[in-house]
Amino acid sequence: MPELMNHVEFRTALENAIKGKSANKAPFSIAWASGKLSRAHLARWAENHYHYVGPFADYLACIYSRMPDRFTEAKDFLLANMYEEEIGGDRHTDLLIRFAEACGTTRERVVDPDNMTATTRGLQSWCYAVAMREDPIVAVAGLVVGLESQVPSIYRKQTPTLREKYKFSDEEVEFFDLHIVSDEIHGERGYQIVLEHADTVELQQRCLKICEVGAQMRLLYTTALYWDYVAQEVPMSELEAVERKVPQDERQLLQA
Numbered sequence: 001m002p003e004l005m006n007h008v009e010f011r012t013a014l015e016n017a018i019k020g021k022s023a024n025k026a027p028f029s030i031a032w033a034s035g036k037l038s039r040a041h042l043a044r045w046a047e048n049h050y051h052y053v054g055p056f057a058d059y060l061a062c063i064y065s066r067m068p069d070r071f072t073e074a075k076d077f078l079l080a081n082m083y084e085e086e087i088g089g090d091r092h093t094d095l096l097i098r099f100a101e102a103c104g105t106t107r108e109r110v111v112d113p114d115n116m117t118a119t120t121r122g123l124q125s126w127c128y129a130v131a132m133r134e135d136p137i138v139a140v141a142g143l144v145v146g147l148e149s150q151v152p153s154i155y156r157k158q159t160p161t162l163r164e165k166y167k168f169s170d171e172e173v174e175f176f177d178l179h180i181v182s183d184e185i186h187g188e189r190g191y192q193i194v195l196e197h198a199d200t201v202e203l204q205q206r207c208l209k210i211c212e213v214g215a216q217m218r219l220l221y222t223t224a225l226y227w228d229y230v231a232q233e234v235p236m237s238e239l240e241a242v243e244r245k246v247p248q249d250e251r252q253l254l255q256a
Helices: 009-019 027-033 039-053 056-066 072-085 092-102 107-111 119-132 135-145 150-162 174-197 202-232 235-246 246-255
Strands: none
Touching: 009 174, 009 202, 027 039, 027 135, 027 150, 027 202, 027 235, 039 092, 039 107, 039 119, 039 202, 056 072, 056 107, 056 119, 056 135, 072 135, 072 174, 092 107, 119 135, 119 150, 119 202, 135 150, 135 174, 135 202, 150 174
16 A cells, blocks of 8 residues: 655655656657658647647646645746746747748648647647646646656757757747756746645555656657658668667666
């Protein structure tokens, strides 16, 4: 029978729930980091990613509306996160569309929901379901810890390739630079909220499970992008060859 964990034990358990399921392991991510994608492939990513991250403030708003008033710092975090996404400077989705246009697609294609895959639609639906139906602390664990906290490690692998291989400008990759910084902060705040308020064995176990599922959902979504758009042009054997050449320390980062 599980026992109530202290903050150190629980933090380690949360990290372990995600470990090994990072979207860095997806073939699409490996192809991206190794410079094997075309700009057209990156455009398809942007068209899908918009429909996953575009409603992120909506997900957070659903959690905010159900968060107990006594959890003031959690509500403040959710509100600040929404503000940053939508009006705290450049709207994050506008930065994503700027990148998409640099890849050769259009704003009209990006915002059209018919251009996302069924798997992307599934991830978006899962996010809405978690935000609207789960205990608010469990929802923070799933969406902020399980999903958002992964972003810096993913984009740190991909952004250098965008500049060095594809020659995107700093302005065109601002979406990635911004999220490397902001999502590291958001992820840590999410951890602190979950550590503080998941104060029963049941809540801790639910948070661990939803972090695991969230990581699996993002990995599934990213893997599907490879099979839907890339597989016929960049075979898996080519990516496996890339992986064999990755030094051991870098391979550990990819699997973190």
